[in-house]
Amino acid sequence: MTPVATVQRRPPSAAYLALADEVERDVAQLPAGTLVPSEHELAGRHGVSRLTARAVLQELERRWVVRRVQGRGTFVARRIEYRIGPDIPASWTETVRRAGAEPRSTTERVATVRAPGWVRRELALPARATVVHLVRRRTVDGEPATWAESWLPADLVPGLAERLPAEGSLHHVLHDVYGLEPVRAWYRAELDVAPDDVAVRLGLRARPLALVLQGRLDSRRLGRPVELTRSWARADLFRIVFEMGSAT
Amino acid sequence: MTPVATVQRRPPSAAYLALADEVERDVAQLPAGTLVPSEHELAGRHGVSRLTARAVLQELERRWVVRRVQGRGTFVARRIEYRIGPDIPASWTETVRRAGAEPRSTTERVATVRAPGWVRRELALPARATVVHLVRRRTVDGEPATWAESWLPADLVPGLAERLPAEGSLHHVLHDVYGLEPVRAWYRAELDVAPDDVAVRLGLRARPLALVLQGRLDSRRLGRPVELTRSWARADLFRIVFEMGSAT
DNA sequence: GAGTGGTCTAGACCACTAC
DNA sequence: TAGTGGTCTAGACCACTCC
Secondary structure, X not given: OOOOOOOOOOOOOOHHHHHHHHHHHHHHOOOOOOEEOOHHHHHHHHOOOHHHXXXXXXXXXXXXXXXXXXXXXXXXXXXXXXXXXXXXXXXXXXXXXXXXXXXXXXXXXXXXXXXXXXXXXXXXXXXXXXXXXXXXXXXXXXXXXXXXXXXXXXXXXXXHHHHOOOOOOHHHHHHHHOOOOEEEEEEEEEEEEOOHHHHHHOOOOOOOEEEEEEEEEEEOOOOOEEEEEEEEEXXXXXXXXXXXXXXX | OOOOOOOOOXXXXXXXXXXXXXXXXXXXXXXXXXXXXXXXXXXXXXXXXXXXXXXXXXXXXXXXXXXXXXXXXXXXXXXXXXXXXXOOOOOHHHHHHHOOOOEEEEEEEEEEEEOOHHHHHHOOOOOOOEEEEEEEEEEEOOEXXXXXXXXXXXXXXXXXXXXXXXXXXXXXXXXXXXXXXXXXXXXXXXXXXXXXXXXXHOOOOOOOEEEEEEEEEEEOOOOOEEEEEEEEEEOOOEEEEEEEOOOO
16 A cells, blocks of 8 residues: 655654664665664764764664674564465475575474374364374574474474475475365464574574464365464564455 | 573673663553653663663563653553454454553545455455455554554445544444454564554654554455555554464 | 673763753 | 643663684
């Protein structure tokens, strides 16, 4: 959509906000990954204290305009757009690569276990059924980006551990290898501050804002649940668009 | 869902993070709106500088645990849950009130205007058609919370300006007064840093994180578009849950 | 070792809200 | 007027990355 009315800008009262707006404009046309002036340089060039210069860069980090790494510097940031809708989303790996970044998936665990009660209920499995518990971590340009857990009925995916290539899409495997024709049964997205344990699993010190994505896939062919998932995706790295239907 | 494995906590390295965790635990059981110790008090009680105490409260504000107001203090915060799905969502006013907060809606503009091109296309209107342009601002406990624009075909809602009570739900009016039986045609949600003009319209100095919610409602009875909307909702005030289908 | 961001201090003045 | 948070300074030491 397009904005209709314009509103007069008010000049920021604080020095650090005025400087932040200035740097944001300067940085807007630079490609992602470009090095931004350091705190010390900003301070010297604009005659402010280092703390003020620091406040500028922190403000821009809050706006997701830059990303800061201790010991390395401050860099221009861009979020990767990722659409989620009633249909199965496009491959994560492909989406990230198309955005010009380097995706990497690592499977931290593939184990066949007795299904916990709530998983059994959600997957409509009989008592004492086993499920494949899958834990995967994904990075973008080496930066931890998502952490995901899935549960699949073990009888539907025999030998999944061997068949799941490290780089491949789980959905492709379910579709092409096992012929399950997965479709969305339900899904749910919500924004939250990552709890401490998720931050640890992501290898982060801070507690990032993250989207919690949960859902279940059913097999169109078999008419039964195939996968139950919950994943955490950092909101500063992904611009997740949740949509249903489509505009004219 | 329920977490499956636990992860060992690491003690925060920085003093302000350790203190933030401590205060967060203390504050967890207090009701929303409770006054939290001030920067000065925190500093004195824990033998740290005011800047460190300030860093603690700012960290908790980033985690949406507290809300800070200049001149008044720091207060325990709770986000209001608001579900969005294929069906028309529950009344905003009712949802906020049920959460124990005081909602207020003000209509800033109700005007019949010539439809801009993109609105005309989306609403499938003929050339030179007129639409009702509706701009509404909502507050929660006096705090600006959302800013929304809607466009409706003028011929479908004659006399809307008089019929739209300040406190009432637009959807109820469309359904009960005009008998339009509105249903969702499409919708889309996305998280973003509010642009400067939206921040101004919300009456805020900072640039809050906000959910951009867009969509179109069609009349089931008439089979034609009824309302096109775009709204911004502050992510620190609302826990917006986006869902499709439902878990078992 | 040089440069980056992360933490922390002591102190100052200001803007805003309440009473 | 007193108390709150918001901005800003000058300086210090630390942790981390890269060469």
